[in-house]
Each structure stands twice: as structure tokens, then as C-alpha cells.
Amino acid sequence: MTDLEENQDGTTNAEGDPVEEDPYAYLDRQFSSENFKIEVKNLPKFYGINEFRKLLNHKLNLNSNKIKTVKRNSPYAFVCFRSEEDRQNALKVLTNYKWKGKLLEAMKAKPAPDPLVKKRKEEAGDGGSNKKPKLDVQSQEEKLKNSTIPYWNVEYSEQLRLKQDDIKTTLKKLGNELSHHNPALRKWLDDQKSTYDGLICDLKEIRFSEQTEGYRNKCEFSIGIDEETNLPTVGFRVGSYVNGTTGVAPVDGLLHIPTSMKVAVKVFQNYVRTSNLKVFSPEFHTGHFRQLMVRAALNQLMVVVGIHPQDLSEEEVASFKTSLVDFFFNRRWEGSASYLFVLPKNRKKVSMNFNDDRIPPEHLWGETHIYEEILGLKFKISPEAFFQINTKGAEILYNAAIELSAVDEDSTILDVCCGTGTIGLCFAQKCSQVLGLEIVPQAIADAKENAAINDVKNAEFFTGKAEEILGTVCFKAGLNKEIIAIVDPPRAGLHSKAILQIRKIRKVSKVVYIACNPAAALKNFIDLGRPESKTVHGEPFVPVRAIPVDMFPYTKHCELAICFERWDKVYKEESEEAKENDAEDSNEKQGL
Numbered sequence: 001m002t003d004l005e006e007n008q009d010g011t012t013n014a015e016g017d018p019v020e021e022d023p024y025a026y027l028d029r030q031f032s033s034e035n036f037k038i039e040v041k042n043l044p045k046f047y048g049i050n051e052f053r054k055l056l057n058h059k060l061n062l063n064s065n066k067i068k069t070v071k072r073n074s075p076y077a078f079v080c081f082r083s084e085e086d087r088q089n090a091l092k093v094l095t096n097y098k099w100k101g102k103l104l105e106a107m108k109a110k111p112a113p114d115p116l117v118k119k120r121k122e123e124a125g126d127g128g129s130n131k132k133p134k135l136d137v138q139s140q141e142e143k144l145k146n147s148t149i150p151y152w153n154v155e156y157s158e159q160l161r162l163k164q165d166d167i168k169t170t171l172k173k174l175g176n177e178l179s180h181h182n183p184a185l186r187k188w189l190d191d192q193k194s195t196y197d198g199l200i201c202d203l204k205e206i207r208f209s210e211q212t213e214g215y216r217n218k219c220e221f222s223i224g225i226d227e228e229t230n231l232p233t234v235g236f237r238v239g240s241y242v243n244g245t246t247g248v249a250p251v252d253g254l255l256h257i258p259t260s261m262k263v264a265v266k267v268f269q270n271y272v273r274t275s276n277l278k279v280f281s282p283e284f285h286t287g288h289f290r291q292l293m294v295r296a297a298l299n300q301l302m303v304v305v306g307i308h309p310q311d312l313s314e315e316e317v318a319s320f321k322t323s324l325v326d327f328f329f330n331r332r333w334e335g336s337a338s339y340l341f342v343l344p345k346n347r348k349k350v351s352m353n354f355n356d357d358r359i360p361p362e363h364l365w366g367e368t369h370i371y372e373e374i375l376g377l378k379f380k381i382s383p384e385a386f387f388q389i390n391t392k393g394a395e396i397l398y399n400a401a402i403e404l405s406a407v408d409e410d411s412t413i414l415d416v417c418c419g420t421g422t423i424g425l426c427f428a429q430k431c432s433q434v435l436g437l438e439i440v441p442q443a444i445a446d447a448k449e450n451a452a453i454n455d456v457k458n459a460e461f462f463t464g465k466a467e468e469i470l471g472t473v474c475f476k477a478g479l480n481k482e483i484i485a486i487v488d489p490p491r492a493g494l495h496s497k498a499i500l501q502i503r504k505i506r507k508v509s510k511v512v513y514i515a516c517n518p519a520a521a522l523k524n525f526i527d528l529g530r531p532e533s534k535t536v537h538g539e540p541f542v543p544v545r546a547i548p549v550d551m552f553p554y555t556k557h558c559e560l561a562i563c564f565e566r567w568d569k570v571y572k573e574e575s576e577e578a579k580e581n582d583a584e585d586s587n588e589k590q591g592l
Contacts, residue, residue, distance in 0.1 A: 033065040033080035034111035036087040041076045041107075044100035052077065055099060062090045078109055140228050143238050144249045149256055149554035156212055160550060163558040164206045167548045168199060170518045170560070174543065175200035177522070178529045182540060185529065188571070201543040206558070207400060208550040209392035214258035215553065217296050217372070218389050221265060223272060223279050223289040224248035232279045234269040234292055246282050255554050261294045264301055268292055271327045277320065280308050288312070297372040297381060297391070303328070303340050304361055304383050325365045340364040360384065374398065375426050377454045384442050386419040393551040397514065397559055398426045400547040404563040405484050405512050407431050412477040414485040414508065416466050417494065421447030423486055423514075425456055432481070434459035435473050437466055467497035474505050483507045488514040489521075499527040503538035511541055511564040516551070518560040528564050539568045 043052070049067060056062045056079065063086050068078040081087045087108070094106035138146070145152040151159045175193065178200070179186050192200045209215065226233035227247035236254075239245030251257055251265060272279065278287035291306035305324065309317060328340055340363075361383045369380050372387065374395055381387050388394035401423065407413065411431045415424035418436030420443050428434050428451075436459065438444050447461040462473050477483050485508050487494055493515070502508055511528060515521035528541040541564035549559045 032111075033082055036065075036081040036084055037109040037111060038079050038081075038087060038090055038094075038106050039076060039109040040079055040094060041105040042102050043073075043075050043077060043104070044102045045075075046073055047100065056090075060093055060097075062086065062093060064090070140226075140238055140247070140249045141253050144236055144251075145253065147238070148236055148254060150556055151554045152255060154554075156553065159553065160206050160208065163550055163556075164548060166556075167206070167518060167546070167558060167560055168203065170522065171199050171201065171203060171543070171546065174522060174525050177526050178542070181526055182529055182531045184531060185540075185542065185567070188542070201562070202545045204545075204547045206548040206550055207396050208553070209390065209396055211392045212553040213255045215390045215392065216256050216258065216261070217391055218387070219257060219261055219294055221251070221292045221294070222248050223292060224282075225279060226250065232269070232272045232289070234265045234272065256552075258296055260296050260299075260301060264294050264303060265292065267328070268303070268305070271324065275323075277307070286310065293383070295370060295381060295383075295387075297370045300370040302370050302381075302383065305340070321362075321364055329365065340366060374422060377422075377425055377450075379420060379422055379425075379450050380446060380453060381420070382442065382446060384440075385446050386443065387422065388551070390551045393549065393559075394422070397549045397551060397561060398423055400549055400561045401486060401512050401514060402427060402430060404545050404547060404561055405486070405510060407484060410482065412481045412483045414470075414474060414477075414483050416470075416485055416487045416498070416502070417489045418447060418461060419443050419488070421450045421459065421461060423488055424459055424461075425450060425454060427486070428456045428459050431484075432458065433477065435476060436461040437464060437469055437473055439463070439465055465495075465498075467495055467501050470498065470501045471505060474507060477507060481507065482509050484510045484512065486512050486514070487524075489524075491517045491520060493517075493521045493524045496523070496527055499524050500536060503528065503536065503541065506538060509566055509569065513560075513562050513564065515560045515562070516557065518558070518562075521560075525562075525564075529567075539566045541565060542567050542570055544570065 049069065049072075053064070053067055056064045056067070063081060065080045065082050068080075069076075079090065081090060091106050091108070094104050097104045151162075154162075175189055179189050189200055196202055221234050222237050223232065223234050224237070224246060225231070226235075226249060227238070228249075233248045233250055235248045235250045237245070238247045238249045251262060272289050275289075277289060280287040280290040288307045288310060290308050293302075293304040293306070295302040295304075307320070312320070325340060369382050372379050372381055372391055374388075374391060375398060379387070388397070405411075405413075405427075407427060407430050409430070409432055412433040412435065413424055413427045413431050415421070415427070415434060415436035418424050418438045419440075421436055424434040424436045424447075434456075436444075436447055438447070438461070441463050444461045444463045447459075451459045451461070460476070462469055474483060483505070485502055487502075502511060513521065513524065513528075515524075525543070527536075529543075530536050530540060532538065532540070543562055544565050546560060546562040549561060551557070551559045
């Protein structure tokens with residue numbers, strides 16, 4: 001054997017780690033919480049996993065480490081803790097605890113076997129199972145394409161049709177849900193469906209950029225072992241650890257990644273393969289190289305390297321940084337890598353989500369930011385900043401939002417989840433005022449700088465949770481100003497308290513909601529349309545116009561920009577239109 005060598009202790013993998021044969025051996029290591037697991041039964045019929053986590057960790061202070069469910073709204077869940085003391089406390093607190101009308105049951109649970117070792121044993125034929133392993137006829141490249149760009153072999157016109165149909169399905173479901181939750185809307189909803197071919201609002205044809213390949217301006221790559229070559233590789237994981245897979249496959253055949261990024265990945269991969277540091281092992285939590293993030297914009301590249309320091313000394317880490325800069329500096333490529341960062345400070349985990357870790361990347365070489373242009377405006381992009389991953393698509397999306405809003409020079413734009421200010425600043429020249437709010441302080445700092453770069457004088461940005469500062473921010477709009485809220489939240493949607501706060505502010509007449517996952521945003525849409533009650537204040541909003549935008553060619557994802565207006569305004573306008581129509585009919589009958 002060459003890459004898998006036999007030694008006195010058994011076999012080792014390409015990185016020199018022993019090939020474990022006991023699926024429970026990981027319990028003796030320090031990084032698992034499976035030793036302290038419980039099962040919680042009799043959960044309520046409807047609950048969210050984040051809601052359950054808040055119950056455990058915030059309300060009951062149980063210090064859970066992770067929560068696992070078999071499916072959404074499962075009647076039972078597994079919860080892991082970091083110590084036996086925490087587990088015993090959780091058993092005591094949760095037993096017969098009443099949550100949403102249900103008395104919870106809690107008991108100790110057995111640890112799960114390591115899925116990687118379990119799969120390895122099954123494939124070796126001694127896993128204690130009568131089931132034969134499935135014959136996998138897919139190549140590694142096909143697996144990677146099917147998981148990252150599942151429409152890779154579908155004509156683009158057909159992709160657009162499929163996405164348009166998905167949006168129609170979501171809007172039909174929204175109509176059914178609104179009819180159920182707010183009976184007062186049923187007649188109007190029925191009228192809308194008869195007008196718009198079963199849909200509850202006017203849905204435009206899907207819009208898209210002419211650039212359908214190489215459109216991503218940001219990618220986060222994994223660093224691991226290619227199971228076909230047994231070589232350290234920078235790419236994407238072919239599967240997941242829970243399914244018994246840790247292999248990383250190269251990205252050469254992926255259509256959505258630009259050439260400049262692929263070159264950067266190959267250059268860094270060469271560095272990894274010549275380094276004396278190992279790639280990170282998710283099975284043993286050993287090794288160093290873990291992640292690579294690349295941003296591309298205006299012929300610039302930002303390269304962010306994520307390593308796990310393990311037991312490296314400060315001198316060894318310093319040597320690594322020096323060798324990394326030297327390697328890249330002497331190997332420039334088309335597009336010129338101008339920026340290098342490394343993340344060696346957090347020894348417990350490596351994440352490119354800097355807002356979660358609160359550890360900024362360390363600047364090693366080159367400029368500290370790159371710049372991109374949208375709709376004639378220039379935007380400064382830091383490693384931490386959120387920026388739409390398809391720049392050309394973002395221009396189409398923002399134009400769609402502007403169109404839906406029907407903004408004019410007297411309007412105030414309330415940019416909720418404004419990030420670095422891209423949407424609000426694109427609206428600024430069409431309205432009287434932009435008020436942006438965002439929970440991430442660094443994003444607000446970038447938004448203010450972007451406003452200065454573009455000489456935008458009518459935009460202000462504020463830091464805080466939307467549900468907490470919306471009222472204060474809206475007060476700055478003036479008494480008689482119409483407020484149009486632009487909501488572009490994370491994939492999971494906006495916090496329900498923020499939605500209810502928007503409804504409560506009477507000056508907000510429209511909501512243009514930009515959903516990168518329309519199905520996940522459905523709850524927000526329903527909350528906008530709920531009837532008034534003791535907990536829900538303000539006239540409901542109803543959907544009136546929608547525009548789908550394909551920001552992610554070759555994937556199943558599609559953005560939806562949808563405009564909601566206050567029900568009383570819509571009802572009043574339709575009542576007046578009906579009266580005018582009745583008057584015209586009456587005049588015609590009288591021969592006038």
C-alpha cells in the first residue's frame with residue numbers, strides 16, 4: 001500500500017491517523033457530548049427547533065450543547081450536554097415540565113455510533129447487518145454536482161420554468177394559509193385567484209442575468225482528503241459526516257464558480273500539499289488546514305485561510321503566516337490575489353462566520369477590503385460583510401424591489417436587515433430618506449462608509465435588533481411621511497416580533513419582502529396578514545405584486561421579491577373602483 005499503510009497498531013489513513021474500527025471509540029475523546037445525552041418525549045405538535053433551544057438554554061438555563069430531531073416537529077428530540085452534572089439537572093427540570101400544554105418526559109439516551117466508522121464496517125461486510133451496501137454507480141464529480149448544482153444538466157429555460165412553478169406553489173400555499181388564519185380576507189383572496197389564474201397576487205415572469213455561469217463572487221471551500229486520490233484537496237464535501245462521508249472533491253467541473261476562484265483554489269491546494277501541516281480530520285479532530293474563503297470582485301480576490309492551530313506554538317504559527325504570504329506573493333495569477341487573511345486564534349473551532357465568532361480575521365498582506373459595483377454605486381467589502389453572491393443578479397433583484405415599491409421622492413425607505421447598506425443606498429436617489437437598521441455593528445460601520453464613498457447624504461444607519469429599535473428609527477421619518485419597509489432577512493426569515501412591530505407602526509404603508517427562501521419566509525408572510533388581536537396590532541398587510549429573480553442558476557434556489565400593502569388601503573381602493581364600475585354600468589344601461 002502507498003496511501004494506506006499498515007503499522008503495528010493497525011491501518012492508518014493518508015494523513016497518518018489510525019483507521020478506527022470501534023464505532024463508540026470517539027466517546028473516550030474530549031470533543032464529544034454524546035456521553036451526556038437525553039431523550040425528551042411528548043413535545044408539542046408545533047414548535048421550532050430554535051424555540052426549543054431558547055426554552056432549554058435561556059428560560060431554563062440548562063446549558064445544552066446540541067439538539068437533534070429526526071424530522072420537523074418530531075414528538076421527541078435528543079439533547080446533549082457537556083457534563084453529567086448538566087445532564088442530571090436537565091432530567092430533573094424537564095421531567096413533567098409543561099410546555100405548550102404538554103407534560104414533557106425526559107430520560108437518559110444511549111450515545112449514537114460514529115456514522116463514519118459504522119459505514120466503514122458495513123462496507124467491509126462485518127457491520128452486523130444483513131443489509132448489503134448499496135452499489136454506488138455515480139462518479140464523485142456527479143455526486144458533487146448533484147449536491148451543489150442539481151440543475152447542472154437541465155436546460156436553463158427549463159430551470160426558469162421549474163423555479164417559476166415553485167414560486168406559484170408557494171403563493172398558492174400562502175393564499176390557503178391566509179384564508180385559514182384571516183377569514184375576513186377570504187372574499188378578496190377568492191377574487192384575486194379568479195383574476196390571477198389561481199394566485200393571490202400578480203406574479204411577473206421570472207427575471208435573470210445573462211451571466212449564468214461563474215456568477216458566484218464568494219465561496220467557502222473545505223479542505224480535506226479526496227477519497228479517489230487520497231490527496232489533500234481544497235473543494236467541497238461530497239457528503240456529510242452524519243451520512244458517513246468526509247471526502248472532499250475538487251471543484252473544476254462546477255459551473256457556478258468563476259475561473260479566478262478555481263485558480264486561487266488550485267494555488268492554495270498546492271501550498272497545502274507541500275506544507276508540513278496536515279488537513280483537519282473531522283473524525284479525530286486532528287490536523288490544521290480546514291477552510292478557505294475566496295471573494296472575487298472587479299478583478300480582485302480576497303483570500304481568507306482558516307486553520308485549526310491545535311498545539312502549534314506561537315513561533316510555529318508565525319512561521320506558517322510567513323510561508324503563506326511568501327508562497328502567494330511569488331505565485332500571482334490572473335485577477336491578482338491582493339488580500340490574505342488567516343484565522344488562527346480560536347482553538348476550539350474554525351468558522352468563516354466572523355459575526356458568530358466575534359474574532360476578526362488577521363490581516364497578513366495586501367489591502368484590507370475589495371470593492372464591487374451595483375447600479376452605478378461602489379461598495380466596500382470586508383471579510384465579515386454580507387454581500388449578494390451574484391452581483392449581476394443583485395442589480396436585477398434591487399431593480400425589481402424598486403419597481404414593486406413604487407417609491408417616489410416623498411417616500412422614506414426603512415431598510416430592515418440593511419447589512420452594508422446596498423439596498424438602501426440603491427433606493428436613496430429615488431426617495432427622500434433612507435433609514436437602515438442591522439444587528440451587526442461592523443455591517444453598520446461599512447454601510448456608513450459606503451454612503452460616504454457614494455456621496456449619499458439622505459441615508460442614516462442604526463445598530464440594534466429590528467424588533468427593539470424599529471419604533472425609534474421610524475420616528476425620524478417625520479409625521480406625514482409614508483414609510484416603505486424593505487425587508488431582506490437571513491434565509492430563515494425575520495424574527496416574528498420584528499414583523500409584528502412593523503405592523504404596529506401605522507406609517508409603514510408597504511412592505512417589500514426579499515426572500516432567498518420563500519418557503520421558509522412563509523411564516524413571516526402569514527404574520528403580516530393575520531387579523532388584529534390582543535397581541536397583533538395594526539391593519540394586516542396583503543400581497544399585491546411579486547417578482548421572482550433567479551440569483552442562483554443551476555441550483556433549486558430562487559429569490560422572491562413580493563410587495564405587501566395595508567389591507568385597509570387595498571380594500572378602500574377596490575371599493576372605490578367597484579363604485580366607479582357600478583356607476584359606469586348604470587350609465588350604460590340608461591344610455592348615457
